[in-house]
Amino acid sequence: MANRNPRLDDVAAMAGVSAATVSRFLNNPAVVASATGVRIREAIEATGYVQNLAAGALATSRSRIIAALVPDIAQSIFNDTVEAMIEELASDGNSVMLALTGADNRGLTREINMALARRVDAIILTGIVSEPETRQRLRSAGITVVETWGMPEDPIDIAVGFSHRAVGEELARFLRARGYRRPHLVVPRSTRAERRATGFTTRWVHDGGPSPTRMEVNVPSHFGQGRLSFRALADLPEQPDVVVCGSDWIAQGLIVEANAAGVRVPDQLAVVGFGNLRMAGDMRPTITSVDVDGARIAREVLRALRARAAGEPFDTMIDVGFRVIARESA
């Protein structure tokens, strides 16, 4: 272990220039005379200097750290989006602080406070901030806040997502057009899944269908719930012809259990998922699902952050939409 990390001063002394010049070279090489640049480069090499970004952040009041707050990562529908986001942000010189808020978002306020204390450049939320007090703090903090994966009617700052209600409505239309008559909903206990269910039910009934039956499952949803959900169907007064699942995992589990029970999907029972995980396209039968373009969300978030940093105008409400992916299961 070295005695002490070399500083800008050490490089400057060795290169025979001032610290200011080394700093300029690091941040904008073109502004320094090329001969000077060569000497500085050599000095950096010789000293093994590594720029201290934390000190730079303090000096510029710009940390280039973005906080991403998600409920969990073990098995999350957001993982694709978060991964794309980290990659996009990293490609632009940012680092991402990932904070876990828990399934019920219990830790949301705590993690928001931490992010604020760290003076991150922006906070990206996947969960919904329901406490009015926290929403207010966020607004008055003068920090960039991006709400993703939803389209709040009263956004805190920037929103990049889609309407969950619209997803439900679209699925209702889709299944009705395919001739299904008795849908059953498996609904995770989350605000957004609830919105999709509401959208579905409203539309379905509006179009003259009977009110769909439903059951709820805990979040995060998983494979095992799908199996249980299939078995729970037996308790229904009338059997559904299609099950609309809150996630592809639930759909997959339901299909496996149906097969094991000798029920053929989709001939005897159709199944729809949500999230369009890679597995949905690989499953047997392949799973009809709803695709959300996580990479697109990530790009739009980065674009908004850049525009704000540059002081350029940009849309603060970006609806990236969604697509129903029709496959074999429904």
Place this chain on the structure above:
Amino acid sequence: MANRNPRLDDVAAMAGVSAATVSRFLNNPAVVASATGVRIREAIEATGYVQNLAAGALATSRSRIIAALVPDIAQSIFNDTVEAMIEELASDGNSVMLALTGADNRGLTREINMALARRVDAIILTGIVSEPETRQRLRSAGITVVETWGMPEDPIDIAVGFSHRAVGEELARFLRARGYRRPHLVVPRSTRAERRATGFTTRWVHDGGPSPTRMEVNVPSHFGQGRLSFRALADLPEQPDVVVCGSDWIAQGLIVEANAAGVRVPDQLAVVGFGNLRMAGDMRPTITSVDVDGARIAREVLRALRARAAGEPFDTMIDVGFRVIARESA
């Protein structure tokens, strides 16, 4: 948006004390007279002061930021461990910078450099640093480095994990004891999966079995590969009686495809996974797998970091072991 964030000075002025006293109150309330503490608390309240941890980090040369470097998070065997790690670390006042290094760890050096520049307190690696130059830089950086999920023979600093070779050997013993005779290996193209395969093969042959057949799949491994792997079995000169999969996802896909082909698991073909995902216990049939205690790894990492911070002695090589979980599939 406020004009400017309040600083320690603002709080101090309002409370009628010096900035130093406010700082002490924030970091160790007990050291301040209680009457003073009350005034400071009121001033903090009134100004809406939020401690700037970034400035504090610069002053103390301790960032309380830990960098976690993982190949991906979309579908990673490390997710459980990383999640547990983030929770453990957060409970101790740290924040976690999550950096993605890519499936082949192409970005490892780049992200290590970024972490070094951010002056994180520690770097937690899940991938293997193969470049000797980077290993050397890490050693001489005087930073805490934790290698997890493996037991390197020449660790950079601290290692918390288990022997992948031992996993392979144990699986060979386990399957032999169960009477299987012709194993086939589906091996992800990663150093560790390769070590497990080597351990398995060595032990299997040593115990008098025929050399196992094998095929390779790309990382990150996924469900679809399992289906393809089952079909590829048809090309084998002799059919295996058990398939040892590099992950539970592969195992699951293989089972689904086998069922679809009318091959019963485990009667006609046994299957073993790796990782003991929650889904493994929920699948039909339930999947025999290898459990790695991610939460335990997380706890040991935190314990080591704390011991080092406190200057106390601790083990730098911690083998958390693993467990073969016998279920229905093999």
Place this chain on the structure above:
DNA sequence: CTGAAAGCGCTTACAG
């Protein structure tokens, strides 16, 4: 193109 100096917002050893 470059330097001296002030400032980013804290913490802490020293002194009282």
Place this chain on the structure above:
DNA sequence: CTGAAAGCGCTTACAG
């Protein structure tokens, strides 16, 4: 128990 002052390692407006 508390304050004045130096320091953490950068950046940048100002001046030349």
